[in-house]
Every structure is written in C-alpha cells, then in structure tokens.
Amino acid sequence: MKTARSTYEIPETYSDKLLGFTLPGRSARGRGVRLDGVVNDVLSAHDYPPPITHLLGEALVLGALMGSLLKDEGGQLTMQAQTQAGVVSLLVCDYRAGSMRGYVDFDEDGLAGLGANPGLLALFGEGYLAITFETGAGQRYQGIVPLEGDTLAEACETYFSQSEQVPTLIRVASRSGAEGRVAAGLLVQHLPDGEEGRERLHVRMDHPDWEHVLALASTISHEELLDTELSMEAIAWRLFSEEEEIRVEPGAPLARGCRCSxxxxxxxxxxxxxxxxxxxxxxxxxxxxxxxxxxxxxxxxx
Incomplete structure (x- = not known):
C-alpha cells in the first residue's frame, strides 16, 4: 500500500475556513468546508423554522465550496434558486473573498403543511437554479439548470455536468444541536486537462481516474463531515490514503458579511x-x- 504524501506543514483546518486539495496523480481537485460560527451568524438575522435553516445551511456550504473555485480574490459566486409556484419562492446565497450571506423567501402557511423534513421538490416545485461567477475584472458568466434531485447539492452537480462539463461529486451534511447548526461539505472534481485554462478536449464522465476518485470520495459519511474534532485535512487523507501525493492548501477564513449600508x-x-x-x-x-x-x-x- 502506498502512503499518501502531503505538502501540509501548518495548523489544520476545522471550522469556518476553507480547505483546497489536489490529487496530481488523478488530475482531480477538491474543496472541503465546515461551517459553525458562520452559519449561525447568518441564521441569527432571521427567525427561520427548521426546514428553512437546514436549506440555508446547505446553500451556504455550497456557496463556499463553489465560490472557493474562483482564483480571483475579488470574484463573487451567487447562487439563486427560484420558482413561481413553490413554498420557497426564492433562495439567494453569495460568496466573495470569504464573506458570505444568504436569505430565503417562503410561504409560512404552505411550509407548515409539508411536515418536518420536506425535500427539494416539495419546497420548490418546478424551479430553476442559477449559478453566477463574476471575476474581479468584471467578467461574468452564468449557468441555469432545473432544480432537480433530492437536494441542492444534487442540483449543483447537475450544473457542473451540464453547464461546465466537469465531472463533480458534492456531499453536504447539516444538523442542529444545543449550540446551534453545523453544516459541512465536500466537493471533488476531475479535470483531465488541468486547471490552468487549457481547453478540455477529453472530458469523460467515465474516465478511469475519475471513476477511482468518485468511488473513494463517495465513502464520505455525514458523521465525518460534521465531526468538529476531525480536521478537513484528516478527511482528505482518510479518503485518498492510497494516493501517492495529496497537495493540501488551506483557503480563506470565512465570515458572515452583508455589504449593505x-x-x-x-x-x-x-x-x-x-x-x-x-x-x-x-x-x-x-x-x-x-x-x-x-x-x-x-x-x-x-
């Protein structure tokens, strides 16, 4: 068995900070995050019922994972889920340089009739998900996909598959406890032709390297993601311990940040x-x- 070699030399990442990693031998990259203080700071501005706090917690994790893919520190990721006929009419979350915010518009009476754990279809009906990336130089591009699947994470996987043609796995977990809500997630992607802007001529959803990475990453459990005593580096090493090299790069610290004034x-x-x-x-x-x-x-x- 090979022993994974890491470039990591500084304190490990636990909550409210992003972690990036790459698997050079598999042309894969990943992002991991666990939100503790951030998600509770955002939720503290609203008196949302449990199904909405769960939904917004998931959205904030997805915003951090996808926003951290932007290389430009001045860039922004905005995720918007919307429908005309659902209980939830609008969800908005954005990320910019570690600053996060989000809110949800919903029908309280309609939500009360859905039970304790409504799924994505029950909350939104037939809606759409719009993901917009903006660079600090003013460039803007957007992808729009149907709100399909059981979770927002599945809808985001569809976005990467259809709009970006990038094989992607996303896992998100969330729970409430005596000290508030904890939400965490893992994003892993296969980039056969690298990350540096080269044209991707051979993207394959069934590439052997991607199938290998997908099989390993899929073993992540909700308990591992939400374990506040388990670092995100430890999660990456557990999942990919047989890889020859794992390059780990701690990312931006995260905080609630509304830009209103x-x-x-x-x-x-x-x-x-x-x-x-x-x-x-x-x-x-x-x-x-x-x-x-x-x-x-x-x-x-x-």
Whole structure:
C-alpha cells in the first residue's frame, strides 16, 4: 500500500475556513468546508423554522465550496434558486473573498403543511437554479439548470455536468444541536486537462481516474463531515490514503458579511428620477429600505 504524501506543514483546518486539495496523480481537485460560527451568524438575522435553516445551511456550504473555485480574490459566486409556484419562492446565497450571506423567501402557511423534513421538490416545485461567477475584472458568466434531485447539492452537480462539463461529486451534511447548526461539505472534481485554462478536449464522465476518485470520495459519511474534532485535512487523507501525493492548501477564513449600508442605498436611490424618489417616501418623508440578508432597515432622507 502506498502512503499518501502531503505538502501540509501548518495548523489544520476545522471550522469556518476553507480547505483546497489536489490529487496530481488523478488530475482531480477538491474543496472541503465546515461551517459553525458562520452559519449561525447568518441564521441569527432571521427567525427561520427548521426546514428553512437546514436549506440555508446547505446553500451556504455550497456557496463556499463553489465560490472557493474562483482564483480571483475579488470574484463573487451567487447562487439563486427560484420558482413561481413553490413554498420557497426564492433562495439567494453569495460568496466573495470569504464573506458570505444568504436569505430565503417562503410561504409560512404552505411550509407548515409539508411536515418536518420536506425535500427539494416539495419546497420548490418546478424551479430553476442559477449559478453566477463574476471575476474581479468584471467578467461574468452564468449557468441555469432545473432544480432537480433530492437536494441542492444534487442540483449543483447537475450544473457542473451540464453547464461546465466537469465531472463533480458534492456531499453536504447539516444538523442542529444545543449550540446551534453545523453544516459541512465536500466537493471533488476531475479535470483531465488541468486547471490552468487549457481547453478540455477529453472530458469523460467515465474516465478511469475519475471513476477511482468518485468511488473513494463517495465513502464520505455525514458523521465525518460534521465531526468538529476531525480536521478537513484528516478527511482528505482518510479518503485518498492510497494516493501517492495529496497537495493540501488551506483557503480563506470565512465570515458572515452583508455589504449593505445607508450610503450604498442612498446612492442607489439617487439614480431614480426625483418624482420616483418622492413616491417611495413614507409619511415621515423618509425612504425605508429593508435588507433581506441581514434584516436591517435603513431610513434614507432626500
């Protein structure tokens, strides 16, 4: 049996920090994350019922995993799940340089009739998932896929398969306890022609190297992902212990970060004609803006 060789030399990664790793011998890369403080900070701004906290926790993990694929530190990943006829009408989550935020719009009465653990179809009905990557240089590209599968993670796998043609496995776990919610995830991808922008002429979902990596990565358990005493490096080493080399690179620390401010909203409102601005005013003459991400209100005076 081969012993995995790692490039890792600094303290290991546990919660609220990303981990990146590559398997050079298999042309594969991965990302791992466990959210503890971050997910509870985001949820603290809302009084969501358990099914919605579970959904948003999963979305935040997916946002971190996919957002960390951006090489540009100024880039942003936005994930939006939407439907016209579901109990959940809109879910939005974004990631930028380790800063995360998210919120969910839903029908409380409709949710109450779904039971304790509703699936994706019950929550959204026939909806779609839009994933948008923006670089710091202003480049923007988006993929849209149907909201299919039992979980958001499965819908994201479909996005990578259909929109990016990149074989991808994603696993997400989430639980609530006395100290709040913990959510964690693993993303593994096969890049046959490398990660440096070369044209992928030979992407195969059934490539032998990918089948090998997929078989190993699929053994990850929810208990391992959620074990706050198990580092993300230890998870990577457990899964791929027979590989000749595992290159591990700790990523960005994560934190809740809403970018709302009174000055920002005032600048947005100033772009409207004065007649429309006056129509927005309340009885006191102020324009009140409610930030859906952090549940704060900003009173703007003309």
């Amino acid at each position: 009174g000055d920002y909203y005032a600048s947005v409102i100033a772009r409207f004609p004065i007649e429309e601005q006056r129509a927005m005013q309340d009885e006191s003459g102020k324009i009140v803006v409610d930030c859906a991400f952090c549940s704060r209100e900003f009173a703007i005076e003309l």
